[in-house]
Amino acid sequence: xxxxxxxxxxxxxxxxxxxxxxxxxxxxxxxxxxxxxxxxxxxxxxxxxxxxxxxxxxxxxxxxxxxxxxxxxxxxxxxxxxxxxxxxxxxxxxxxxxxxxxxxxxxxxxxxxxxxxxxxxxxxxxxxxxxxxxxxxxxxxxxxxxxxxxxxxxxxxxxxxxxxxxxxxxxxxxxxxxxxxxxxxxxxxxxxxxxxxxxxxxxxxxxxxxxxxxxxxxxxxxxxxxxxxxxxxxxxxxxxxxxxxxxxxxxxxxxxxxxxxxxxxxxxxxxxxxxxxxxxxxxxxxxxxxxxxxxxxxxxxxxxxxxxxxxxxxxxxxxxxxxxxxxxxxxxxxxxxxxxxxxxxx
Numbered sequence: 001x002x003x004x005x006x007x008x009x010x011x012x013x014x015x016x017x018x019x020x021x022x023x024x025x026x027x028x029x030x031x032x033x034x035x036x037x038x039x040x041x042x043x044x045x046x047x048x049x050x051x052x053x054x055x056x057x058x059x060x061x062x063x064x065x066x067x068x069x070x071x072x073x074x075x076x077x078x079x080x081x082x083x084x085x086x087x088x089x090x091x092x093x094x095x096x097x098x099x100x101x102x103x104x105x106x107x108x109x110x111x112x113x114x115x116x117x118x119x120x121x122x123x124x125x126x127x128x129x130x131x132x133x134x135x136x137x138x139x140x141x142x143x144x145x146x147x148x149x150x151x152x153x154x155x156x157x158x159x160x161x162x163x164x165x166x167x168x169x170x171x172x173x174x175x176x177x178x179x180x181x182x183x184x185x186x187x188x189x190x191x192x193x194x195x196x197x198x199x200x201x202x203x204x205x206x207x208x209x210x211x212x213x214x215x216x217x218x219x220x221x222x223x224x225x226x227x228x229x230x231x232x233x234x235x236x237x238x239x240x241x242x243x244x245x246x247x248x249x250x251x252x253x254x255x256x257x258x259x260x261x262x263x264x265x266x267x268x269x270x271x272x273x274x275x276x277x278x279x280x281x282x283x284x285x286x287x288x289x290x291x292x293x294x295x296x297x298x299x300x301x302x303x304x305x306x307x308x309x310x311x312x313x314x315x316x317x318x319x320x321x322x323x324x325x326x327x328x329x330x331x332x333x334x335x336x337x338x339x340x341x342x343x344x345x346x
Contacts, residue, residue, distance in 0.1 A: 002026045003233060004067040006052055006100065007074030009036030011181040012225055016071060017045060018175060019226035020233065028065045031074065040179060052096035058103035069111040069236070070104050071229060072097065078185055079119070082141035093144035097151060105159040111236035112152060113229065116165040120146040123286040130292040131246050138284050153244045160241035164232050169218040169250035169291050171225055173311035180318020188312060191261055192319045195270045196326040201261050205281030214257040216288040218250040221306035225249055231302045250291025251304040260308065267312045
């Protein structure tokens with residue numbers, strides 16, 4: 001059975017490709033390279049350069065590669081950009097998914113796994129977010145992901161495809177330095193960037209009703225995200241036609257922004273230089289968003305394997321691979337050698 005992984009040249013997609021190929025699954029990558037890098041696609045894995053808006057190209061790829069399963073990760077995913085360009089996000093994320101689902105159904109695909117997001121929940125006022133927590137997205141990005149879940153479920157039931165939607169929480173880390181996130185849109189790389197520039201990291205809001213006043217989030221290693229995809233993909237093959245799963249992918253443990261910044265300072269050797277400056281709250285930031293990870297454990301016997309320290313260590317190795325001058329020893333005198341297991345020389 002061949003799995004077509006859309007967005008497989010991107011940050012998360014490349015990790016899913018790695019996990020599935022190492023487990024012996026046959027995969028092919030379909031990516032428009034708008035944010036992906038074809039260099040992330042392993043040798044021997046078929047690669048098709050194309051858009052999910054290209055119905056003809058999708059059908060050609062599915063037929064030519066004998067695709068029986070789809071893992072859909074290709075999407076636009078920046079919250080602020082989605083507010084500025086909502087029509088662009090609806091076109092890429094919703095119309096692109098509609099086109100892909102139509103091609104998959106027409107091609108006789110048996111299983112479809114959709115990359116969703118915890119953004120579908122909006123601002124949940126609960127200690128742990130379960131899959132049954134009401135969805136109330138507060139930005140166009142989250143809206144497109146929720147609409148995508150509805151579409152995937154409906155098409156699966158109508159066509160007989162087994163489907164799943166995976167709601168990611170805060171993704172960080174790297175399985176290998178060359179696979180690290182090249183973007184600077186999430187907390188960990190944003191702190192790395194500030195430290196590299198010699199500036200203080202910024203905490204947006206220090207007066208929340210949490211233990212240290214800063215927001216609490218569920219950070220999960222991208223390698224755990226990848227292993228969850230493998231587990232769900234294999235489970236879909238054995239489930240009945242038209243069955244559907246909706247699963248949180250998180251650790252079920254909260255880490256505050258201040259705690260994460262302190263850990264980054266410790267791991268990177270920047271120490272006191274990582275002391276954050278405070279800025280006003282950003283609109284729409286909930287105080288706490290932490291996953292309940294019970295359902296995927298009960299359904300598939302899956303749970304996350306990496307802690308926050310490993311996320312930061314692996315992400316830092318990837319950051320320094322691209323920016324070797326950022327690495328320094330604890331005294332801050334000179335760049336320290338890259339020692340993380342599996343790291344490539346800079």
